[in-house]
Amino acid sequence: MPSDKVTHEFEIETGQREWLEEAADEYGFQDESKALRVLLDYAIQDVDRDLIFSAENARCRYCG
Secondary structure: OOOOOOOOOOOOOHHHHHHHHHHHHHHOOOOHHHHHHHHHHHHHHHOOHHHHHOOOOOOOOOOO
């Protein structure tokens, strides 16, 4: 499958970045952006969107 990657800037918390870096290291990915793409592909293909984004599930560990 041809690559159609784009560069995009996201704002995430330091702990989230560290978690992505750890996952990339653990699973042998070239960087944390690969770990993020794996998460996104899983969410897109295998998870009901409402399960992630419904009011009772959408949460931020860092929000006050």
